[in-house]
Amino acid sequence: MRSPKDFFAPLAVGAPQPVRQIPVRPSRMIHFFDPGNEKMAAKIPSLTGTVDVLLGNLEDAVRADRKEAARAGLVSVARATDFGRTQLWTRVNSLDSPWVLDDLLTLVTEIGDKLDVIMVPKVEGAQDIHYVDRLLAQLEARAGLTEPLLVHAILETASGVANVEEIAGASPRMQGISLGPADLAASRRMKTTRVGGGHPGYLVRTDPAGEDLNSGRSTYQQDLWHYTVARMVDACAMHGILPYYGPFGDIRDVVACEDQFRNAFLLGCVGAWSLHPVQIDIAKKVFSPAPSDVAWARRVIAEMGDGTGAVMIDGKMQDDASVKQCRVVVELADELAA
Numbered sequence: 001m002r003s004p005k006d007f008f009a010p011l012a013v014g015a016p017q018p019v020r021q022i023p024v025r026p027s028r029m030i031h032f033f034d035p036g037n038e039k040m041a042a043k044i045p046s047l048t049g050t051v052d053v054l055l056g057n058l059e060d061a062v063r064a065d066r067k068e069a070a071r072a073g074l075v076s077v078a079r080a081t082d083f084g085r086t087q088l089w090t091r092v093n094s095l096d097s098p099w100v101l102d103d104l105l106t107l108v109t110e111i112g113d114k115l116d117v118i119m120v121p122k123v124e125g126a127q128d129i130h131y132v133d134r135l136l137a138q139l140e141a142r143a144g145l146t147e148p149l150l151v152h153a154i155l156e157t158a159s160g161v162a163n164v165e166e167i168a169g170a171s172p173r174m175q176g177i178s179l180g181p182a183d184l185a186a187s188r189r190m191k192t193t194r195v196g197g198g199h200p201g202y203l204v205r206t207d208p209a210g211e212d213l214n215s216g217r218s219t220y221q222q223d224l225w226h227y228t229v230a231r232m233v234d235a236c237a238m239h240g241i242l243p244y245y246g247p248f249g250d251i252r253d254v255v256a257c258e259d260q261f262r263n264a265f266l267l268g269c270v271g272a273w274s275l276h277p278v279q280i281d282i283a284k285k286v287f288s289p290a291p292s293d294v295a296w297a298r299r300v301i302a303e304m305g306d307g308t309g310a311v312m313i314d315g316k317m318q319d320d321a322s323v324k325q326c327r328v329v330v331e332l333a334d335e336l337a338a
């Protein structure tokens with residue numbers, strides 16, 4: 001795992017990217033489980049190696065009277081499991097809750113050496129990340145940990161969105177940001193009720209054809225989350241951290257889930273949450289570049305030689321910028337194959 005110290009190392013002369021880059025381990029799906037649910041916790045060993053990230057959830061969806069059980073369950077699962085290449089993350093309770101202090105104290109002390117990333121919900125601004133950063137530094141020192149824990153923020157309040165750039169750059173521990181559409185909808189007073197999905201009432205209508213306003217008109221559903229995802233992607237790219245789509249709650253609607261995840265992938269996200277095993281494969285498929293796209297990208301890079309100038313390939317103009325676009329696809333394919 002990277003160390004925050006790496007971020008302060010001078011860039012090599014001629015380094016192709018001016019922003020710091022996180023050494024990437026795949027995180028196409030962040031698979032949520034309730035560690036206080038014995039049935040779910042028992043399945044965790046069988047998921048290691050299959051999913052990129054397993055996340056023990058302590059926050060919403062865990063009842064108030066099950067918080068301690070979830071925390072204790074996560075400690076047991078983490079101690080008993082060899083995660084191999086799969087990362088272990090947790091989502092702690094929000095910073096204004098009565099549970100978060102014990103979450104951080106217990107988890108860092110007991111299983112800090114097994115955890116990769118701590119997801120912090122309802123982040124409002126850089127001050128929330130600074131608080132977690134300082135607390136983690138104290139707890140890590142006390143526990144004698146040698147690897148720093150990374151922090152992931154959920155973007156799920158209106159003020160979090162307004163401050164997303166400062167959140168992304170708030171600490172060298174920042175690993176990434178996820179869209180949290182359910183809480184965000186509530187915070188903004190949006191009228192959606194389907195977690196992470198669209199709404200049939202949010203439409204764009206084509207212009208009327210001729211005099212008859214009703215003839216030849218069609219409607220298309222719009223993506224309610226486009227603005228926030230695009231803004232989050234820019235903030236993450238600016239600070240060299242990773243953007244993620246969050247949850248898609250309608251488990252049976254696998255088509256809409258795939259569409260929503262794919263829109264996020266095409267806009268620059270590297271992964272999404274999976275709330276049910278059926279969403280693991282959807283995320284794996286969507287967030288891995290298609291072999292035909294990888295082959296095309298390799299061809300463009302090869303035909304562009306030193307990467308400067310312009311060439312025509314199958315009638316399409318390619319230049320220096322195309323090579324950069326193609327490198328994004330090829331590097332992702334290589335990382336996933338490694």
Ligand code: GLV
Pocket residue numbers: 060121154156179180181182183184195246247
């Ligand atoms: C996730 O936590 C959400 O609120 O969508």
Ligand code: MG
Pocket residue numbers: 060121156180182183
């Ligand atoms: Mg939430």
